[in-house]
Amino acid sequence: MQLEQHNIQAHNEQALAAHQRAFAYISGEIPDAEGIVARLADFQVAIPSWALGTGGTRFGRFPGGGEPRNLEEKIADIGLLHRLNRSSGAISLHIPWDIPSNPAHIKALAAQQELRFDAMNSNTFQDQPGQALSYKFGSLQNTDKAIRRQAVEHNLEVIRHGVELGSESLTVWLSDGSCFPGQLNFRQAFENTLRGLQEIYAALPAHWKMFVEYKAFEPNFYSTTVGDWGQSYLYASKLGPQAYTLVDLGHHLPNANIEQIVALLLMEGKLGGFHFNDSKYGDDDLTVGSIKPYQLFLIFCELVEGMDARGIDHATGLGWMIDASHNVKDPLEDLLQSVEAIMLAYAQALLVDRKALTAAQAGHDVAAAQEILQKAFRTDVRALAAEARLRAGGALNPLGVYRAANVRAELIRERGAKTFATGL
Numbered sequence: 001m002q003l004e005q006h007n008i009q010a011h012n013e014q015a016l017a018a019h020q021r022a023f024a025y026i027s028g029e030i031p032d033a034e035g036i037v038a039r040l041a042d043f044q045v046a047i048p049s050w051a052l053g054t055g056g057t058r059f060g061r062f063p064g065g066g067e068p069r070n071l072e073e074k075i076a077d078i079g080l081l082h083r084l085n086r087s088s089g090a091i092s093l094h095i096p097w098d099i100p101s102n103p104a105h106i107k108a109l110a111a112q113q114e115l116r117f118d119a120m121n122s123n124t125f126q127d128q129p130g131q132a133l134s135y136k137f138g139s140l141q142n143t144d145k146a147i148r149r150q151a152v153e154h155n156l157e158v159i160r161h162g163v164e165l166g167s168e169s170l171t172v173w174l175s176d177g178s179c180f181p182g183q184l185n186f187r188q189a190f191e192n193t194l195r196g197l198q199e200i201y202a203a204l205p206a207h208w209k210m211f212v213e214y215k216a217f218e219p220n221f222y223s224t225t226v227g228d229w230g231q232s233y234l235y236a237s238k239l240g241p242q243a244y245t246l247v248d249l250g251h252h253l254p255n256a257n258i259e260q261i262v263a264l265l266l267m268e269g270k271l272g273g274f275h276f277n278d279s280k281y282g283d284d285d286l287t288v289g290s291i292k293p294y295q296l297f298l299i300f301c302e303l304v305e306g307m308d309a310r311g312i313d314h315a316t317g318l319g320w321m322i323d324a325s326h327n328v329k330d331p332l333e334d335l336l337q338s339v340e341a342i343m344l345a346y347a348q349a350l351l352v353d354r355k356a357l358t359a360a361q362a363g364h365d366v367a368a369a370q371e372i373l374q375k376a377f378r379t380d381v382r383a384l385a386a387e388a389r390l391r392a393g394g395a396l397n398p399l400g401v402y403r404a405a406n407v408r409a410e411l412i413r414e415r416g417a418k419t420f421a422t423g424l
Ligand SMILES: [Mn+2]
Pocket: 173, 213, 248, 275, 323
């Protein structure tokens, strides 16, 4: 499926007059529209290979057809997203679902689509066909040394694949934990896990980062061995300067103040990357910004403030990734909506009058502080994001072009109605 540039241009021409009116209006209302458009154009969000197929739940999976059947088709799908929004210029792979049998070929395909390889993800939360030992009772935490060894070796293999492709980071998410009181010696589980992570860390190339992702619960329901940001921070601190905490928006207990977590991790120089999604109850993997857009905005406010305080480049300083895979929408439409929600929250955070906010905080003017934040949040910044896409050759309305071009129907025609992408 090749979405041609002329499809995008024809659509843009129809929408151009209305867009220009909206862009002229917002440019007159805010101090630095050009600066924000430039920052949006630089900002890229990595798409995970496992988000391109319909996600399942433990109750079932309802594939939508035309899903990518291999790594080549996953790269093609992300290339398509990137042509539409010019903000999806990276792919995050998962091993063993995406083992590149011919890395040079895969690298060339990605380069054709103007994609780079973001973080590599290891998997010790499932048993693979032919695997010698089971992870049923954990991987790096396991009381069995041979199982811990197998999990370490797998991560080393993931690093090797990443090096071949030009990736520069490894994300380790462990499902390790326990389902019942008494099942686990917490201290021993932590120490085993730390030793395993240390062996993996020692194999990182010098320019690589390791992201230690945490999750409060699921699939384990009594304890998780990397359960919250404090535990992740503890591992990352003990590992060394190449190790960082990764925040996944869906991996907290209800009502956690994620914006505060982000602020403190940035303060300590230990925030490495982000997994965007949204949720109502837990790790729901819903479209970014679909449930709690204000929370997303507040998180971006802390990200912008913290990155600026430490001189971190917004576009390249942290790993920006989507991690979502749910069961009802067309995955490509979902990803277009998710990237758009990220861009809007980022633009709104850039709009916040920092000087006025600092003054309000210093003067204990609580009402003014709220007004300043909500003024930015209530500004319609869609024309800024659209302008950034337009200048980069993307679509004013990515979802509109996707639908008008009948992309899904075409993918089903090419790949079949009963395809299954590897993933959850
Ligand atoms: Mn995640």
